[in-house]
Amino acid sequence: MYTSEVASLQRIAMFRDVPIAKLKLIAMAGRRVHYRPAEVVLRQGEPALMVYVIMDGQADVLRERDGKPVKVSTVGPGSLMGELGVVLDKPYLGTIIASTAVTALQIDSVTFIELLSQVPQLSMALIRELARRLMASSDHQAKVVS
Template sequence: MTLDTEVMSLRQVPLFREVETSRLKLLAFTSERVHFEAGQAFFARGEAADAAYLILEGSAAVSIDGPFGPVRLALLGPNALVGEMGILADQPRSATVTADMATTALRIDRDVFIELLAQFPQISIAVMRELALRLEQTNQRLAERVGNA
């Protein structure tokens, strides 16, 4: 895939719509397009948070180990960002992310991701909004479980 094609793919992602083309070229150049087969892990809980992944095609399941086996927390599709929480918290991965079907993603190295957030406040705000939304959804699910107990 050419650099210009990668830039066009990135331009489709709401997170990157306002980013200058030259910056998107740099992001495309410094990132790696990776492919996962169904069932293949992007990363596992407890691993070092060395990269974030932007899902371009396909979908990925976010899960944790529960007392009776894996518990699916979310199913994410194109334009979803995964792996950013560990980078931002400077902590190991808090969940396992596995391709739900054949999936293509852009692997963004930790240092590149941090630099991107530092240079583009609008991207930082979009990431914070997404994290706040996830927290709210988690709170709602927890409240439902407590209410059903």
């Protein structure tokens, strides 16, 4: 049960150390959704109500700069999306558009927060991930300054 979801979750660095039973719990709490190419998965500025894990397919990450959407990266299987908005309780910080047919695991924000508070391994994993991003951001800024 939930084999493909668990495999996708295991591809995400932050979930690598989370026991399989807990990954199955995440899969059980979420639902598998399909997007057609060019379909919007989530939109910048909208309330962050869902977190997504891409299981199959590719999607573009866009951010508005000077009022225009600019593609900043492409994400694929094993990518976690929307978690910052949900954790910070802020609107989504970017837009995700399916560039191919995409299958994703969708978890609503309330469940995601509950999972974080009830499963210590998950919240630890998220803290580690955010710390990693913080360091990456600091390095990036240091490079820009130098």
